Amino acid sequence: MDVYLPIANLSVNGLIIVGLGAITGLLSGIFGVGGGFLTTPLMIFYGIPPTVAAASAASQVTGASVSGVFAHSRRSGVDYQMGSVMVAGGILGTGIGALLFNLLEKLGQIDTVISILYVVLLGSIGGLMAKESIQAIRAERSGVPIAARKRRHHPMVASLPMRWRFYRSGLYISPLAPLLLGMGTGILTMLMGIGGGFILVPAMLYILGMSANVVVGTSLWQILFTTMATTMMHALTTHAIDIVLASLLLFGSVTGAQIGAMFSQKANPVKLRLLLAAIVLLVAARMALGLGYRPDEIYTMAPL
Amino acid sequence: MRRWLAPLLALLALPLLTGARDPILVPEVSQHEVDLQQGFTGTELLLFGAILTPEGSRAAQDYDIVVVLKGPTQSIVLREKQKVAGIWINAASTEFRSAPSYYAIASTRPIADIVDDKTAAIYELGLKWLQLSPIGAINPAEQVRFSEGLVDLNRHNGLYREEEGGVKVSEQVLYQARIGLPSRVPTGTYTAETFAISKGRVVASASSQVEVRKLGVELAIAHFSQDYGFAYGLLAVFVSVGMGWLAGRLFALV
Numbered sequence: 001m002d003v004y005l006p007i008a009n010l011s012v013n014g015l016i017i018v019g020l021g022a023i024t025g026l027l028s029g030i031f032g033v034g035g036g037f038l039t040t041p042l043m044i045f046y047g048i049p050p051t052v053a054a055a056s057a058a059s060q061v062t063g064a065s066v067s068g069v070f071a072h073s074r075r076s077g078v079d080y081q082m083g084s085v086m087v088a089g090g091i092l093g094t095g096i097g098a099l100l101f102n103l104l105e106k107l108g109q110i111d112t113v114i115s116i117l118y119v120v121l122l123g124s125i126g127g128l129m130a131k132e133s134i135q136a137i138r139a140e141r142s143g144v145p146i147a148a149r150k151r152r153h154h155p156m157v158a159s160l161p162m163r164w165r166f167y168r169s170g171l172y173i174s175p176l177a178p179l180l181l182g183m184g185t186g187i188l189t190m191l192m193g194i195g196g197g198f199i200l201v202p203a204m205l206y207i208l209g210m211s212a213n214v215v216v217g218t219s220l221w222q223i224l225f226t227t228m229a230t231t232m233m234h235a236l237t238t239h240a241i242d243i244v245l246a247s248l249l250l251f252g253s254v255t256g257a258q259i260g261a262m263f264s265q266k267a268n269p270v271k272l273r274l275l276l277a278a279i280v281l282l283v284a285a286r287m288a289l290g291l292g293y294r295p296d297e298i299y300t301m302a303p304l
Numbered sequence: 305m306r307r308w309l310a311p312l313l314a315l316l317a318l319p320l321l322t323g324a325r326d327p328i329l330v331p332e333v334s335q336h337e338v339d340l341q342q343g344f345t346g347t348e349l350l351l352f353g354a355i356l357t358p359e360g361s362r363a364a365q366d367y368d369i370v371v372v373l374k375g376p377t378q379s380i381v382l383r384e385k386q387k388v389a390g391i392w393i394n395a396a397s398t399e400f401r402s403a404p405s406y407y408a409i410a411s412t413r414p415i416a417d418i419v420d421d422k423t424a425a426i427y428e429l430g431l432k433w434l435q436l437s438p439i440g441a442i443n444p445a446e447q448v449r450f451s452e453g454l455v456d457l458n459r460h461n462g463l464y465r466e467e468e469g470g471v472k473v474s475e476q477v478l479y480q481a482r483i484g485l486p487s488r489v490p491t492g493t494y495t496a497e498t499f500a501i502s503k504g505r506v507v508a509s510a511s512s513q514v515e516v517r518k519l520g521v522e523l524a525i526a527h528f529s530q531d532y533g534f535a536y537g538l539l540a541v542f543v544s545v546g547m548g549w550l551a552g553r554l555f556a557l558v
Binding site: 108231246251254257258298 | 343397457487533534545
C-alpha cells in the first residue's frame, strides 16, 4: 500500500508505518511509556527526514497516552495539581526546545545533538532499569526481598524555596522542582520527539519522591499535554508535521496500545521491565554505532 | 540606416544563413504535468522526438542526441561530516546558490566522446559540468570536493542521473529516452532540453517544460501546514486525541 506523504515529500509503504506504530503502541500499552523513543529513530532509519519524523512522532505519543490518562484518572491515579505544574513546565520547555531546535538547525548540528541525547539518555536510563530488574529477579529467585527504598525526595529538591502541599502525591515540596522537571522533558519532547515517560517516571519516584500509585498516571497526564504543546509548536515553527504520516502511525499505535494493555495484565512486571530495558539499550547501542561508524553519506544538504 | 537596424537585420538573417546546414529537431515529452498525489511512487518520463535534415530526410545517423531534464535551482547549504573525537559530526560546510533540485541527462554515446570539455561546460552537459555557483571564496580543490559530494548525495537519492547510451534512435529518425523521477522529486517547473550535436558542435536545440506539482488533497495539506500553522496544529492534536480516545472506547466494547 503506497502512500504519498505530502509534507515529507516522498512515498512510503503505509503498512510499514502502521506496523511501526503498532510496535511502539504495544510497548506503550505494556510498559506505560509513550514509545516515541522507538518511533523517531525507526522512521529516520526508514528514510523519513529527521525533522518530519520528530514532529510527527509527538502526535503519536499524544494518541497513545490518551486512553492511559482516562484509565488512571478513573482509579484516581492522577495528581492534577502536580500534573498541571509539570504541564506548565512542559509548555515552557517546548518553547525553549523550539529555540534550541532552530539554533542547532542553523548550526547544522541538530542531527548529532539528537543522536548524542539518545545515546546518553537511553543508555543511562536503560542501564539503570536493567540493573534494577536483574536485582529484582535475583531477589525473587533467592527469596530474599530487597530492602524497600525509603521514599524521600532528593536533598536538592528540599533546598528549593517556596513549598506547596501536593495531597495526592503525599508531598510538601517546592513547585519549582516539578516545574523544572516538566521543562526538561518538554525540551526533550521538542528535540527528540519522545514523550519522556521513561525519564519522568524514575525522576518522579526518586527525585521528587512521589507516592507510587500516582506516578504513572501523573506522568501520562504531563506527557499528554506536553506532546500536544509540542505538536502546536512544530505546527507553528518547523511546519514539519506530516498529518498523513501521523495518522498512519496513530492508527497502528492506538490499536497496539490497547492490545499491549491487555497483555500487560497477564505478564510478570519484573520481566517486562527487563525486556523494556533491553529494548532501550538496543536503540541506544544502534544510535551509538551510527555516531561512531562512517555514515553511508557524509554529505547532507539543507535549503538556505 | 539607423544604427540599431544593422545588427537586427543580421540577426534576422542568421537562421537563413546557417539554416541551410542545421537539422530540424522536433522534441516532445510524454507528459507535461507530473502530479504528486496518493499512489505516486515515482514515474518515468519519455522524452522523444524526431530529427530531420533541412531537406526533410532522415538525419539521425549524422547527429548525436543529448536530452537533459532539469528541475528548478535552489540555494542550499551542503554540510560535510568528519570524524571529530570519535564521532561523525558536521564539521565543514559550503553554500551553493544554484544547485538544481533535479538533473538527469541521457545521450546516445558517452558525453566525453560527443563534445569536448569546453562545450560540455557551456551547455552543462553532464553532472561534472553543473554550474552550482558556490558562495564565498574557497579554494578550487575544496570546491571540487564539495561539488562532487553534492552530486554523489543526489545520485544516491535518485535526484541526479546520468545515462550514457540512454537515448535510443530508431529508423534513424526517431529518438527516445526514458528518464525516471523518484517519489521524492521536488515540485516546480522543469525544463526538458534536447540537443543535436554534430562533430563536437551543438547544431540544434529545443526545450519544453514539465510541471511537477502537488494536486488536490496533497496540495491542500501542504498549503494548510505552511499558511495556517495554528489551525493545522489543532487539527493534528484533535486527530491524535480523537483516535486515542476512539480506540479506547472500541476496545472497551470487546
